[in-house]
Amino acid sequence: MSGALDLPWLEPTTHQLDRSIESGRFGHAPLISGPPGTGKRALADWLALRLLCLDPKDGHACGQCKSCALSDSGTHPDFFRLDILEDKTVILVEQVRTLIDRLNLTPSIGTRRVGLIPSADHMNLNAANALLKTLEEPSDEIWLILVSDKAEQLPATIRSRCQRVTLPVPTEQDATDWLKQRTDTTDVEDLTMALRLAEGSPSKALIWLEQGQIELANSIRDHLDAMLRDGTSQARVVDTWLDHPHRSWHWLARWSQAWLQKTLTGHADGLEQAATLVSGPESLQLLQDCWLRALEGGRLAEKPIRQEWMMQSWALAWQRLANRVERG
Ligand SMILES: [Zn+2]
Structure with missing residues (x-):
């Protein structure tokens, strides 16, 4: 198994990281950030493997040395991963202290020890402060990889001591090929x-x-469109939404928001063929109400409340938009 990353849009990033590791210019505290779903954690895992590998090949971990074998089995003695504890919502200061203590031991396999914090923005302030000293005086042997979905929420003191690695959004072509x-x-x-x-x-x-979900998304969009165009009865469509209340609320919110965007700007992804609403304060207000109510429905979807009544009432609100459709 080679340590190459199977995300083509990150090739320039891995290439660049590899070169800076090789040349000794690579900072000891990379902070990986970027839009959701672009491969931040996959890149962090790749980087940890690459740093620990004893004999990298073509810019990636070799997948064959003793270090790679230990990484593969999840038992590498020089690799430490700091996750949020199952019953907690933040990373605790004690966890950070334990991580630092372990990183400060002498490497057992190669010459490096690597710590990885996949959800760095979940450190509370004390935890972040505990990390600062290690970031300020990095040892030659220690690498600390931070990953963050909301890097701007990390304390500025942490951000300023890390080297930013910002991931790109892949082009539509690259992403479509990958999905295929x-x-x-x-x-x-x-x-x-x-x-x-x-x-x-x-x-x-x-x-x-x-x-x-895309099937569900399309069918909900078509329901909403039909209700606007020809007054399709809300009773019929609500029955199908009730099969998946949580997901349905998600898409009801998503499409209300998209219609809001279409009414404001004339365009929204996925609504090219859909009914166009008369713009104006009344439509915008109704759409915004639908959006907020769908978000609220999603929040309550797991609770034992009357989903049927909530969805019927939401659909009635949507139907009020029907006489605001532009008729050519
Ligand atoms: Zn290796």
């Missing part, structure tokens, strides 16, 4: 739609395709 190799979906339109709805994030699009 991984799903049974052959319909290019579905793939493109999944990517657009996922704001370019290939891994999010992949999950949605696997869960059949």
